[in-house]
Amino acid sequence: MKVGVLALQGGFAEHIAALNRLNVPYVEIRKKADFDDTVDVLILPGGESTVIGKLLHQTGLFLPIQERIQNGMPVWGTCAGLILLANRISNEKHAYLKGIDLTACRNAYGRQLGSFETQEEFRGIGIVPMTFIRAPYIESIGEGVTPLSFFDRKITAAENDTILVTAYHPELTDDTRVLEYFLRKAEKFI
Ligand code: GLN
Numbered sequence: 001m002k003v004g005v006l007a008l009q010g011g012f013a014e015h016i017a018a019l020n021r022l023n024v025p026y027v028e029i030r031k032k033a034d035f036d037d038t039v040d041v042l043i044l045p046g047g048e049s050t051v052i053g054k055l056l057h058q059t060g061l062f063l064p065i066q067e068r069i070q071n072g073m074p075v076w077g078t079c080a081g082l083i084l085l086a087n088r089i090s091n092e093k094h095a096y097l098k099g100i101d102l103t104a105c106r107n108a109y110g111r112q113l114g115s116f117e118t119q120e121e122f123r124g125i126g127i128v129p130m131t132f133i134r135a136p137y138i139e140s141i142g143e144g145v146t147p148l149s150f151f152d153r154k155i156t157a158a159e160n161d162t163i164l165v166t167a168y169h170p171e172l173t174d175d176t177r178v179l180e181y182f183l184r185k186a187e188k189f190i
Pocket of ligand 1: 045048079080106107133135136
């Protein structure tokens with residue numbers, strides 16, 4: 001399995017470090033030519049969703065990635081990556097790539113609680129450390145979407161058949177169980 005890590009902006013290096021810890025081959029996606037048919041699955045890192053959205057268009061990556069998502073490529077989005085994959089964003093006019101039937105709220109924890117760490121149950125894994133950095137949460141989910149974790153009664157991770165989204169950053173901790181969960185999930189589709 002070859003994992004693509006979108007490396008236009010934001011925290012892609014942390015995802016790469018986690019993949020290295022598990023000895024999983026990856027390629028950094030910076031331009032259209034990097035995103036060829038040999039990329040089986042994609043990770044969209046944290047960062048600034050507005051900036052990543054713009055860069056996806058500027059590099060010509062937006063449409064090829066969107067097409068592969070629609071054709072069932074497994075994708076994991078963390079934080080800004082979640083926003084890019086949400087079918088709706090309650091406090092933005094437009095969604096980005098889309099792919100998972102949920103409504104995300106950007107910068108949902110406000111200034112006071114902009115960044116924080118906690119530990120909560122992740123369905124099927126157990127208690128995992130969760131680092132939130134100006135994170136979104138998931139306001140509502142549609143059919144075919146399963147919530148996987150909560151914080152303060154808000155959904156903070158969810159999945160459909162092929163897509164996993166987390167509002168927090170498992171890649172910022174030493175704990176690779178969420179990455180391993182995604183890779184196991186992805187294996188079924190490639
Ligand atoms: N606040 C950022 C956004 O709206 C997300 C922050 C992050 O990815 N850590 O895109």
